[in-house]
Amino acid sequence: MSTAHSGNRRDFLSRSLTGAAFLCVGGAMEPLAAAEPVAAGSKSRVVVTHDELLRGKGSTVDSQRLLALLDRAMQALGDHPADHPAEAWRKLVHPGEMVSLKVNTLGGRGISTNVHLVAAICERLQEAGVKASNIVVWDRDSEEMEHAGFHMAIGGDRVQCYGTDRVGYEEDLSAWGSVGSCLSKILTRNSRVLINLPVLKDHDGAGVTIALKNMYGVIHNPNKYHPDGCNPFVADLNMLPEIRGKMRLTICDATTAMYEGGPGFKPEHSWNANTLLVSTDPVALDHTGWQMIERKRKEKGWKTLEAEERAPRYIATAADGEHRLGTNDPQKISIVEV
Amino acid sequence: MFCALNVEDAVKNVAGRPLDRRSFMRCALASGAALGGGAALGLSGVAEPAAAMPSGAASEAEEEAHFITEAKFYQKLANRKIKCKLCPRECTVGDKERGYCGVRENRGGVYYTLVHSRVCAQHVDPVEKKPLFHYLPGTTAYSIATAGCNVNCKFCQNWDISQSRPEQIPADYVSPQRVAEIAKQYSCPTIAYTYSEPVVFAEYLMDAADAGHAAGVRSIVVSNGYMQADAMKAAYGKMDAVKIDLKSFTESYYSKVVTGQLKPVLDSLVTLRKMGKWTEIVYLVLPTLNDSDEEFHGLAQWIKTNLGVDVPLHFTQFHPQYLLKNLPITPVPTLERAKAIADAEGLHYVYIGNVPGHPSQNTYCPKCRKMLVERVGFTASQMLIRKNCCPFCQQPIPGIWHA
Numbered sequence: 001m002s003t004a005h006s007g008n009r010r011d012f013l014s015r016s017l018t019g020a021a022f023l024c025v026g027g028a029m030e031p032l033a034a035a036e037p038v039a040a041g042s043k044s045r046v047v048v049t050h051d052e053l054l055r056g057k058g059s060t061v062d063s064q065r066l067l068a069l070l071d072r073a074m075q076a077l078g079d080h081p082a083d084h085p086a087e088a089w090r091k092l093v094h095p096g097e098m099v100s101l102k103v104n105t106l107g108g109r110g111i112s113t114n115v116h117l118v119a120a121i122c123e124r125l126q127e128a129g130v131k132a133s134n135i136v137v138w139d140r141d142s143e144e145m146e147h148a149g150f151h152m153a154i155g156g157d158r159v160q161c162y163g164t165d166r167v168g169y170e171e172d173l174s175a176w177g178s179v180g181s182c183l184s185k186i187l188t189r190n191s192r193v194l195i196n197l198p199v200l201k202d203h204d205g206a207g208v209t210i211a212l213k214n215m216y217g218v219i220h221n222p223n224k225y226h227p228d229g230c231n232p233f234v235a236d237l238n239m240l241p242e243i244r245g246k247m248r249l250t251i252c253d254a255t256t257a258m259y260e261g262g263p264g265f266k267p268e269h270s271w272n273a274n275t276l277l278v279s280t281d282p283v284a285l286d287h288t289g290w291q292m293i294e295r296k297r298k299e300k301g302w303k304t305l306e307a308e309e310r311a312p313r314y315i316a317t318a319a320d321g322e323h324r325l326g327t328n329d330p331q332k333i334s335i336v337e338v
Numbered sequence: 339m340f341c342a343l344n345v346e347d348a349v350k351n352v353a354g355r356p357l358d359r360r361s362f363m364r365c366a367l368a369s370g371a372a373l374g375g376g377a378a379l380g381l382s383g384v385a386e387p388a389a390a391m392p393s394g395a396a397s398e399a400e401e402e403a404h405f406i407t408e409a410k411f412y413q414k415l416a417n418r419k420i421k422c423k424l425c426p427r428e429c430t431v432g433d434k435e436r437g438y439c440g441v442r443e444n445r446g447g448v449y450y451t452l453v454h455s456r457v458c459a460q461h462v463d464p465v466e467k468k469p470l471f472h473y474l475p476g477t478t479a480y481s482i483a484t485a486g487c488n489v490n491c492k493f494c495q496n497w498d499i500s501q502s503r504p505e506q507i508p509a510d511y512v513s514p515q516r517v518a519e520i521a522k523q524y525s526c527p528t529i530a531y532t533y534s535e536p537v538v539f540a541e542y543l544m545d546a547a548d549a550g551h552a553a554g555v556r557s558i559v560v561s562n563g564y565m566q567a568d569a570m571k572a573a574y575g576k577m578d579a580v581k582i583d584l585k586s587f588t589e590s591y592y593s594k595v596v597t598g599q600l601k602p603v604l605d606s607l608v609t610l611r612k613m614g615k616w617t618e619i620v621y622l623v624l625p626t627l628n629d630s631d632e633e634f635h636g637l638a639q640w641i642k643t644n645l646g647v648d649v650p651l652h653f654t655q656f657h658p659q660y661l662l663k664n665l666p667i668t669p670v671p672t673l674e675r676a677k678a679i680a681d682a683e684g685l686h687y688v689y690i691g692n693v694p695g696h697p698s699q700n701t702y703c704p705k706c707r708k709m710l711v712e713r714v715g716f717t718a719s720q721m722l723i724r725k726n727c728c729p730f731c732q733q734p735i736p737g738i739w740h741a
Contacts, residue, residue: 106434169506171498173661180492180661204419204432221501223440224490227427227597261417264433 043334044281044327046288049073050337054255054274061255063116070120073251073278076338086127092248093193095129100136100191104199104214104253105148110265112148113197113253117276121195121251122159136160138186140217160190169220177236181219187242194246196282200273200289201258206230207305207312209263210289211250211282212238212325234314235323238282244325250285252277259296271296283318283326284333290315404511405456405504409442409449410541411569418447424569425488425537426602439538440503441486453484454542458499458509459533462524464716468532468560469691470618471701472650472737473579475711475718479558480521482512483533484542488564489598491585492661493624500534514542514549521555527741528578532560540565540573547576563606564598570609579616579738582607586621586628587637595627604640611645616738618650620691623668623676625656634676638683647686648736653677654691670696705733 051069056062074088075081082088093099101121103113122135133156139145142152142163153161167189169182187194198214205226206213212234216222225233238244254277260269273292279285290312294304305311319328327333411424418433422442429437431444441453460482465474485507487500494500499507512520521529529550531543536559547557556578563582565573574580584603585596592600610617621637623629641649653676655668673690677698680688690698694715701711701723708730712720722729723739 108434165505175661204430220503220506221440221490223436223438223503224501224597226438261432263435264418 043332044279044284045077045334045336046277046279046281046284047073047076047336047338048275048277048288049076050273050275052274055272059272061114061116063120066114066116066255067120067123069276070117070124070251072338073276074124076336077278077280084127086124089124089128093125093128093130095131096134097130097192098134098136098190099125099130099193099195100138100186101195101197102187102214102217103137103139103145103148103150103197104209104217105139105141105144105150106217106263107199107201107258107265108144108147109149110267111199111201111256111258111262111270113199114255115149117251117253117255118150118197121197131157132159133157136162136186136190138163138184140164140184142166162186164217174240174242176239178233179219179225179236179240181221181237181240183220183240183242184218187218187246191246193248194243196247196250198250198252199257200252200254200275200277200292201262201270202260202293202305203230203262203310203312205310206234206314207310208286208290208293210252210286211279212286212314212318215243218243229310229313231314232317235318235320235325238318238325239323247282248280250277250279250282252285252289254289254292257292257296259293259300260302269300281326281333283315283328285326286312286315286318287328287330288333288335402452402505405454405509406450406452407454407541409451410544410572411566412449414447418444420444420447420449422449423566424540425565426599427488428566436503437488439486439488439535440501441484441538451539451541452504453486453539454545455511455513456484456504456509456542457482457512458485458504458507459483459496460510460512460520462526463530463532464718465528465530465558466713466716466718468530468558468581469620469652469654469689469716470558470579470581471652471689471711471713472618472687472735472739473558473616474527474556474738474741475713475721477528477741478524478526479528479530480517480524480526481530481532482517482546483531483536484509484539485534486538487535487562488537489535489562489596491596493595493622493656493659493665495657495659496533497660514545517546518549518553518555521550522553526555528556528558530558530560535564536561537565537569537573540569544573544576551576562596562598563603563610565602565606567605567609570606571613574610574615575613577615579618580610581618581620582610583620583622584637587633587640588628591628595624604644608644616736617645618652620652620654621676622654622656623672624662625666625668625672627665629668629672629676631675631679634679635683638680638685641680642683642685647684649685650687650689650737651680651685652689652691653680655693657692674698701735703728703731703733703735706731710735 049069049072054065071085078088105112142165145163150161164184167185170188173180174183196211198211203209206229215237254273254275257273258270277285315328318325413421420431422429422437427438431437433444436443443450462478463481465477465479485499485502485504536543550557558579559577560581589600592598653673657667677688686704690696699713700709702709710722723735727734
């Protein structure tokens with residue numbers, strides 16, 4: 001493991017407030033042409049990495065072990081083993097690109113994207129040639145991010161970290177199907193590459209909230225898209241060119257996961273899954289994560305989400321012929337456990 | 339590219355661009371043209387310097403506290419959930435979540451409104467603009483709104499406030515007492531709750547109406563009527579007149595275009611009738627979507643049977659907005675066809691709206707057909723009704739004609 005950038009990881013994790021730095025939201029970036037998550041005919045790979053000793057003898061995630069877990073996952077995602085962990089990232093991002101990491105902090109510190117995971121990703125991105133100042137860690141609200149353990153960082157030669165509340169939403173609507181919303185300027189103006197960093201938890205309306213539903217934090221009006229189990233809204237939202245064209249990777253933080261009572265944190269229904277799920281196919285990842293939640297529910301004596309009339313129907317919608325955001329067919333998903 | 343942008347330059351750049359409606363509302367609020375400034379939030383979208391945030395964050399929290407008060411019309415459930423009883427959605431809301439409207443939030447099992455006294459739009463309008471044609475013609479209404487709405491009409495002309503969360507748009511703190519003061523200051527006999535959807539700011543509406551009545555100022559509401567009966571009786575029971583937007587006469591339209599339901603709105607109209615509230619109905623006509631003869635017939639028959647022939651019905655012209663910019667403006671012949679059907683059904687007061695200069699903006703006596711109220715645009719240029727009657731044939735003309 002390289003130590004050359006460990007200072008950057010510490011900087012990211014440390015408290016920092018700038019002086020008179022201003023936040024720039026230059027021009028809106030045109031999204032790249034939407035890409036199919038997997039080549040036609042091949043299977044969607046979902047890497048599931050697990051470390052039973054991720055927390056050592058305590059309850060806190062060990063950052064070094066988490067970095068190692070991340071590296072194993074990224075190695076397994078690629079077709080060829082890499083000599084250095086950064087090589088896996090060089091296939092994903094290019095120097096000079098602006099990369100944004102969309103975390104999930106709604107649930108608070110108990111069930112939010114782990115700060116150490118984000119720091120590890122930032123370290124690998126910089127090793128892959130992405131400038132620190134071209135990386136932005138974000139969610140919808142700065143205060144929620146702070147409650148989850150993130151420290152705001154705006155300006156300067158370092159990884160940026162702030163919420164959409166600092167820069168606002170585009171004034172023009174982006175629309176697809178049933179969805180018409182204003183998008184976060186962080187996505188439209190500060191992202192060429194979007195890396196999706198959801199958590200693994202159930203949701204009282206949608207069934208589960210993992211990769212696809214993490215995009216609700218990108219729009220100004222998510223509350224309008226909760227009826228009918230968030231279906232077809234979740235799928236339609238992910239069809240927006242600014243999302244579909246920029247999202248290159250999903251790393252689901254399942255170090256702590258929740259099987260009941262979501263989206264707010266319910267410690268009595270959470271467990272230390274000590275796992276990461278990684279894929280370029282958000283539908284396949286959501287399907288896989290859903291099955292993990294169902295297995296835990298069964299273990300704990302809870303009914304299935306289907307039995308509770310809240311199965312995540314949006315996953316099938318996302319995979320249907322109209323959307324084709326990925327696959328939910330187990331025959332077309334290759335789960336790689338490392 | 340990542341570039342540093344000076345905040346002052348950003349504001350000048352914005353001022354140099356033609357103003358769209360959202361920018362206009364922000365500037366109007368800031369300049370006082372609409373009676374008060376909204377909180378200025380960097381019009382360019384450029385964030386405040388990080389150094390300013392800690393102290394700003396504290397005052398923002400204090401400001402937020404002004405607007406937040408426990409909601410009425412909800413029921414506590416197990417596991418810190420609540421069920422909202424304000425509108426037919428009956429959102430079941432978990433801890434830290436908001437209802438569909440986006441302006442009511444569950445915090446630890448207690449439901450709060452986030453928009454009490456949180457005015458994001460305010461203006462003095464002629465009452466004819468609401469439109470209310472049988473209520474104090476020629477007078478003005480101090481008109482206010484907060485963010486939020488409990489539906490999502492694809493044609494909404496105020497979507498930038500109705501579909502926004504309150505923290506996303508500038509707003510002023512305007513207490514109920516201050517609402518009444520401003521109305522009197524501008525010689526408005528009426529406060530109007532309008533622009534977005536007053537159902538979602540029911541608590542504020544109720545308190546402002548009380549303050550207004552104490553000061554001798556009436557209250558009217560412009561609403562979708564998508565509200566539960568108990569909440570409606572409590573909130574709109576304080577209104578002196580009500581205008582309901584009846585979006586269509588089919589459930590499928592309400593489901594697909596409005597994301598609501600028709601029946602609860604029809605129930606609301608009946609409830610208002612039983613409450614004795616002066617009510618007028620607006621039907622916005624969208625070409626190809628709700629403009630069939632069958633629908634117009636059904637609507638007119640229902641009104642006649644359930645509300646009576648004296649309820650004013652306005653067929654108004656649609657202009658492309660929001661998520662329906664692909665539709666054309668409603669042709670005037672379509673509006674005239676709708677009016678002809680409603681007239682033939684026997685309704686006495688059928689108007690055509692949003693077509694300046696159209697003769698069907700005027701009020702005519704249903705008996706002798708003489709013109710009683712002439713309107714030019716939103717102005718009542720002539721008002722001949724005396725003692726609530728036609729001066730020519732003494733036919734009673736229902737409405738609230740005099741203060």
